Amino acid sequence: MATALFKLTLKELQGLFTSGDVGAIDIARSYLLRISQVESKVKAYITMPEREQVLQEADTIDASLKQWRKTQPLMAMPLAIKDNICTTGIRTTCGSTMLEHFIPPYNATVVAACREQQFLFMGKTNLDEFGMGSSTEHSVFGPSRNPWNLECIPGGSSGGSAAAVAADECVAALGTDTGGSIRQPAACCGVVGLKPTYGRVSRYGLVAFASSLDQIGPITKSVTDAAILLNVLAAHDPRDSTSSDQPTPDYTRFVKKKDVKKLTIGVPKEFFSEGLDPEVEQHVQAAIEEFKELGGTIKEISLPTTEWAIAAYYIIATAEASSNLARYDGVKYGYRTKERKGLLEMYRQTRAEGFGSEVKRRIMLGTYALSSGYYDAFYGKAQSVRTLITRDFDSAFQDVDFLVTPVMPTPAFPLGEKLQDPLQMYLSDMYTISASLAGLPAISIPCGFSRAGLPIGLQLMGRPFEESTILRAAYAYEQATQWRKKRPPIR
Ligand code: GLN
Secondary structure, three states, X not given: OHHHHHHOOHHHHHHHHHOOOOOHHHHHHHHHHHHHHHHHHHOOEEEOOOHHHHHHHHHHHHHHHHHOOOOOOOOOOEEEEEOXXXXXXXXXXXXXXXXXXXXXXXXXXXXXXXXXXXXXXXXXXXOOHHHOOOOXXXXXXXOOOEOOEOOEOOOOOOHHXXXXXXXXXXXXXXXXXXXXXXXXXXXXXXXXXXXXXOOOEOOOOEOOOOOOOOEEEEEEOOHHHXXXXXXXHXXXXXXXXXXXXXXXXXXXXXXXXXXXXXXXXXXXXXXXXOOOOHHHHHHHHHHHHHHHHOOOEEEEEOOHHHHHHHHHHHHHHHHHHHHHHHHOOOOOOOOOOOOOOOHHHHHHHXXXXXXXXXXXXXXHHHHHHXXXXXXXXXXXXXXXXXXXXXXXXXXXXXXXXXXXXXXXXXXXXXXXXXXXXXXXXXXXXXXXXXXXXXXXXXXXXXXXXXXXXXXXXXXXXXXXXXXXXXXXXXHHHHHHOOHHXXXXXXX
């Protein structure tokens, strides 16, 4: 029985553990076996603990339980952490040469919160360098693979986390989302990914990409699991000045109802236009029908500024990135070139050797957008567009409770397909970026499969701090459909 534990959801595994039917050691063994079977194909992890270390952690949990029968939601649960979230004593690479050997002296607030619960640490997952990308191909450690088709991308930038969950190499994972990096890989890999409202989860200890957009959130096998993990992550943190002090509800309260009665669902017409793959559209439309069956009222709405979202995002995100990444100069920490030709040359060489081409492209774009003479034309303009996008959502949410859209314009594409064409890669985020710019909570849940057998995601976006509504609706949909029961072949 122990070998099949890796197939269970967090909620199911927790049930068995809390009732005493399985010990932490059984869980650890099951997952270590699974990882030994599939990780060489999926390549979800950058850094993994030694086998002995996992077993020892599990032993410690089992031993302490003998005297102390109380369990916490994450106790003994195998968790993976995206490798841009700081972990004490465990290297945090951001998928970059720049931080390849960086060992943080502190835990991110979210890691500390999970540690307190005594989860089982399974490893640090692969990502596009500093979170910049949509395919996990921009990692200096090489791409992760999609468990549904190993020749396809797992999405990005949290591709390692989504692939690890889909391939049962952990029961849940932490991802980060700046413009779609939780939702988009969740859609590609057929799992659940929740980007919380900006400010809901502490960013302390998350290596910054674009600080006004970055959020940490759960990637899980079910909507209930996302609520369980969000309960652990969501809290006010005095160490993050953008962290909200709004009270956090118990999110598991909202994953109980199997209908969406009394809810009005907005369908923004701009999200169903040119560029949307017909198969994706068909599944999303079928999902909208399902919401009607579940008692919801469907309303077509318009978000006219949607067409400017990508342009605004790629100015704002790159501008912030160019500033955040200025700290990597070979002096304070991280990579330093071997060249010794004076200070300025050392800076130059360090950055030339330490960053990959996508990161350099963004630093150049962002620096340009911020430079004097261009600031108003680019950065100022993008900020105005951001305000308009937020207003569009505000007025939509006067009439509807949440929005339903696709997550990605296409299912996962083959590895290498968009690598040489950055613009095409940026377009993969066209449906996820608006919620990021407006700081809204948004969830991706599976809503079907393409004829080629690749998962398709459905996005639900809610009002700020109303994770409750999208969790409720996502749960009702999940219960009414069978998508989550299908498993990836991994071959
Ligand atoms: N794909 C987007 C980008 O490349 C979003 C990345 C993210 O959310 N971290 O910027």
